[in-house]
Amino acid sequence: MDLGIHDRHAIVCASSRGLGRACAAALAREGVHVTLNGRDPASLNDAVEAIAADHGVTVTGVEGDIADEATQEALLAACPEPDILVNNNGGPPPGRFADWDRDAWIGALDANMLAPLAMIRAVLDGMCERGFGRIVNITSAMVKTPLSPMGLSTGARTGLTSVSKALSRDVARANVTINNLLPERIDTARQRGMAELHAKLADISIEEAYDAMKASIAAGRLGRPEEFGDACAFLCSAQAGFISGQNIQLDGGSYAGLF
Numbered sequence: 001m002d003l004g005i006h007d008r009h010a011i012v013c014a015s016s017r018g019l020g021r022a023c024a025a026a027l028a029r030e031g032v033h034v035t036l037n038g039r040d041p042a043s044l045n046d047a048v049e050a051i052a053a054d055h056g057v058t059v060t061g062v063e064g065d066i067a068d069e070a071t072q073e074a075l076l077a078a079c080p081e082p083d084i085l086v087n088n089n090g091g092p093p094p095g096r097f098a099d100w101d102r103d104a105w106i107g108a109l110d111a112n113m114l115a116p117l118a119m120i121r122a123v124l125d126g127m128c129e130r131g132f133g134r135i136v137n138i139t140s141a142m143v144k145t146p147l148s149p150m151g152l153s154t155g156a157r158t159g160l161t162s163v164s165k166a167l168s169r170d171v172a173r174a175n176v177t178i179n180n181l182l183p184e185r186i187d188t189a190r191q192r193g194m195a196e197l198h199a200k201l202a203d204i205s206i207e208e209a210y211d212a213m214k215a216s217i218a219a220g221r222l223g224r225p226e227e228f229g230d231a232c233a234f235l236c237s238a239q240a241g242f243i244s245g246q247n248i249q250l251d252g253g254s255y256a257g258l259f
Helices: 017-028 040-054 069-078 102-130 148-174 188-200 207-216 226-233
Strands: 008-014 035-036 059-063 082-087 133-138 176-183 247-250
Touching: 008 017, 008 133, 017 035, 017 040, 017 082, 017 133, 017 226, 035 040, 040 059, 059 069, 069 102, 082 102, 102 133, 102 148, 102 176, 133 148, 133 226, 148 176, 176 226, 188 207, 226 247
Parallel strands: 008 035, 008 082, 035 059, 082 133, 133 176, 176 247
Antiparallel strands: none
16 A cells, blocks of 8 residues: 655654654655654664665654753754654653652653653644644553553653644644554563563563563564554555544554443
8 A cells, every 4th residue: 555655754753773663664665754863873873774775765863862852953953844753752660659759750751741742842833734744652552551550651641642632633624633552562672671570570581571471462472563663654644634633552452441
């Protein structure tokens, strides 16, 4: 299927590795020129070079933490009129509610709510004026099935979800959509870290921790990053103009609820 976004321009935040990189690669495969972002220069350069070589599009890298205003400004300077914005950032680590002070909460809000909202605010009017815009926020399955150890992530990302839902209704007439992708158990480095933590706490091997993760998924396996990237690319497509304000779970069919 031709997604109708060839020669469009995209900003993909936190895209030097993991889910962000998978989304950037999927968009580049469709002919989208992508501006990447990451904190580690080696990983960022590797992603820029690999995606450019694989797909023959213009790929630009902007180093820095997306939660920093200077990084946001640099991304917008590199891609001043994006047609597509993919918001992403690493989530805070799991922990205990009793241990989270004000600084911990503010850090989570800055990284996983306020930074993506700042990026949306910066690009939304231009998208509406040009009559095309696709915004995808990578959040978490925890938005719909919260667990207390992930409270920092859940709190911040639920706030982003609520604001995005409200905004999506305001801009739908301009052919601008805002959707959220909710991953669970995708096989990335972050998932590896979660497996290592589980193995340590449960005094089991990494392999056993991975087996337990797979067993918790209805599909019986972890998700692949490229599956996630393809879902993102479709939400950014011309064909997806009638899909907005949605929370789409990529969890191998594991969510037990209806909504």
